[in-house]
Amino acid sequence: MTDQDITFTIDGVAITAKPGQTIMEAADDAGVYIPRLCDHEGLRHQGGCRVCTVKANGRSVAACTQPAAPGQTVENETPHINKLRRDLVEMLFHEGNHLCPICEASGNCELQAMAYRLEMGEPTKFPYLEPSRALDASHHDIALDTNRCISCGRCIRASKDVDGKGVFGYVGRGIHRRVAVNGEDLAHTDADASDHAMSDEVCPVGCIIRKRVGFATPIGEREFDKGLIGYEIEGKRRG
Amino acid sequence: MGEPRLIEISPVTRVEGHGKVTIHLDRDNQVDEARLHIVEFRGFERFIRGRLLWEVPVIVQRLCGICPVSHHLAAAKAMDVIWGVDELPPTAEKMRRLMHYGQVMQSHVLHFFHLAAPDLLFGFGAPAEKRNIFEVIKENPELGRRAVMMRKFGQEIIEATAGKKIHGTGAIPGGINRNLPIETRDAFLKTIDDMENWARDALALARGYSLEHAELVNNFASFPSNFMSLVRAGDGALDLYHGNLRALDSQGDVIFDQLDYRDYHEKIVEDVRSWSYMKFPYIRDIGPEAGWYRVGPLARMNTASFIDTPLADAALKDFKSVTNGAPNNAALNNHWARMIEVLHCVEKIKELLHDPDLQGTDLEATGHRREEGIGVIEAPRGNLIHHYQVDEKDQVTYCNLIVSTTHNNDAMNRAVKDVAVKHLSGHEQITEGMLNHVEVAIRAYDPCLSCATHALGQMPLSVELFDADGALIDSRAQAA
Incomplete structure (x- = not known):
């Protein structure tokens, strides 16, 4: 100090x-x-x-x-703050199509993990928006399923600030704002599998998919099988 | 002379999925028409299009909660082909086989003890409140306990190989994502002998029922048919995981044999009818009228030349001796056949648990990508075909699924008609017990109606009664 x-x-x-x-x-x-x-x-x-x-x-x-x-x-x-957080997370689930049972990010997904941490039960409070967005599999090594995007913008910042590229950006306004690629599709951008923006850690959900990985990591060995999200930070305090 | 009537059994109970039976009675109370309708629709073949190929084994297993492993493995086998892999590393193939034997065991045990046993123990016409697993447990606690423990064992095998008891992720294109740790293996070895003994007892129970009730069994929904299943390449042994297709006619003569399953579409045609969401497949060379066939445990006992595990093989020889080697036609003998397969699965699990390949670390293979893949497996309820095409972007462009219950569609309709004619015709009053006879005939096939329509739902059965003009005049629904 x-x-x-x-x-x-x-x-x-x-x-x-x-x-x-x-x-x-x-x-x-x-x-x-x-x-x-x-x-x-x-x-x-x-x-x-x-x-x-x-x-x-x-x-x-x-x-x-x-x-x-x-x-x-x-x-x-506090119960009050965690309720607000839970509502926010619930709304993210309702804005997209988050089908955890069939998503390859399940177990590694921060949205799912946050829902568990905040003890989100069956989400019924808000209407489902059920977007219908085509999967972009045009790139050889990466696919984008933006039905799962939560508009966190991490990929935008990683691409711009770390990779110096600008593969991603926001389009639309208000409730229609979402992440899009700077081109006709991902294959028509300068995205590369080695970009930080494409790394496993940047996308918190199953939107940016590294092709041909899928379910190679078994259940039980996925990131949040080890503990609730935040366990590593909390572990510092416990020593 | 009374008025013509329509009886509706809706929902059909103690089967998976949602279906109903309609029975048309004429003015003399004679059964005019009887049909099994599948009233759910899910459309997996359509919405899987556009998804990425490695997601498919995990997505399509959601067709079913009873034997998802079958869909998981059939899809994985198809994706192996697309992945360019013709031969899996031994650890991968053996882990998948272990998963499959675990699921066939648990599914058959579930069907025999939980779904069928109430009919067999208490009688088809017993009071409805008596016909359930809880009464079975009350009547015979030890039998009930074993049913639960055997199913648990099978489910735990699935968990050890797929990560979860239901809807796991073990099989991936080109391999498996885990091996079997020594400590897990040793835990299974502690109880495998109990499982073997209990499987033998369950087999004796099913065999005893068939032999002691021979007249009922041989006359209840029993009719000649063609039969089809996978058999092991070369020697024609029972093989639930992989092999070639064999079809026999009602005399046991070969229709086709050792057919590479990738050519299934050359032999099987899928017909559609306006009143059911389930297709009606038939053997192309014979035609739609007589080309229908049966799949499942009974069919497999008829098609298999032998079984490669000693206890089950002895049981198969005993089973075949009842008909002097001719195909066995009695639908109720599916239960006996099922218990032979449970014993076979337990023997296979035991054999695999002693195989050090399960602790191997070479789990995946890769090869030159292909655009099309077909995977076929013998699911608990019978032959299961998964067929996919995938584009250069790794997205599915085509999917065709033919599931066991679909293969059996025509046979189940014939069984419904057979039982309705024998047990309902001529009766003014149709009782719930009579209607259960119809359900028993359907249940013998252990149908999975959700899988068959690739559809979502619960499975309650209903029976509808129509008059001669086709108007609904009565229906009976049973609680799920």
Whole structure:
């Protein structure tokens, strides 16, 4: 700890933040997990999905973009906040076609894992929008099933900021906004299987599919078979 | 003379899926027409188009919750061909076989004990409230316990090979995604001898029923037919996982034999009728009138030259001796045949558990991609054909499925008619017990109506009674 470090609390736990760190960054370092979907290590923060909503001194903020402030009191795992998060996740399920039983991302999918963490039951609260989007299998190594896209924008940021390409971008406005490729289809972009945007870790769901991998990883050995989403961050605290 | 009537049995119970029976009685209460209708529709063949080929074995198994492994493996076999793989690594093939034997075992046990046993133990006309598994357990707790434990064993074999008891992901194009750890193998070995003993007892029970009720069995929905199944390439042994097609006529003479299943469409034609979502396949060379055939355990006992496990082979010889080697036509003998297959599966599982290849690490093969693949397997209910075409983008462009219950469609309709004529004709009052006779005939085929229409639903059966003008005049529905 240095003189510049900031101290605040999350759910009563004392947290030390370096100057300029967001609430989420400081929490991650301290082993306190704040749920998130659009945020991903190594990509710039977006504050889009709002699943990381916390209450800082009683005000709702996105933990991924809100700087940590001295003496701040942050509420994270409260029934009220988790209900808001659960509603947000439920709406994401209703916006797309998320058929976990037949999706090759099942077990590795952050949306599914978040639903388990937030104890989402059968989603019945909102109407299903049931989009009908053709699968783009034009690229030799990658397929896109945008029925599963949650518009987190991680692929957009990874392609632009890390790969320097701009394969993906948002199109449309409001409820019609969605991720699209910068070309007739993926084969007509400069997408490559070695792009960071195409890596397993960037797409949180089963939208960006690396071809010919499928179900090669058995049930029981998938990422979230090891623990609830956030287990690695929480593991730091438990030591 | 009364009015003509239509009886409807809807839903048909203790089978998988949703169907109904309609029976037309004329003014003299004689059965004029009787049909099994499949009233659900799912359209898997259509909506699988456009999906990626490696997803297919996982998606299509959702056709069914009872023997999804059959669809999983048949689709995987078809995708092996598309993947360019003609021969799997031994570990992959043996893990898949283990999965398949586990599922045939559990499915047959489920059918015999949970679905059919109430009819066999208490009588076809017993009160409806008596005809269920709970009464079986009450009457014979040890039998009930074994039924549960045998099914559990089969399900756990599936879990060990596919990752889940229902709808796993084990088989992938070109191989399997896991092997069998030593500790899992050892856990199965602890109970395999119990399974073998119980399978022998279950076989004795089914055999005893058939022999002690020979007159009923030989006259209940029993008629000559053609039979078809896979048999092992070369020697014609029973092989549930892989082989060539063999079809015999009602005399046991060969219609075709050792036919490469990739040529199935040259021999099998799928007919459609306006009143059912289920197709009516027939053997092309014989034609639509007489070319219908049966598949399933009874058919396999008729087509197999022998069984390559000693206990089941002895049971097969005993089974064949009843008809002096001629094809056995009695639908109710499906139960006996089923229990021979359970014993065979247990013997095969035991053999595989002692095979070190199951701990191998060479799980997948690859080859030169092809555009078309056909996978055929002997599912618990009979022959199952999966046929796909895939484009250069890895997307499915064509899918055709012929499932066991579809193969048996004509036979089940004939069974319904046979039983309706014998047990309903001439009666003014149609009782629930009489109608159960119709259901028993359908149940003998252990149909999976959801699979047959590739459709979604529960399986309650209904019977409808029509007058001579085709108007519905009565119906009986049974609770699911």
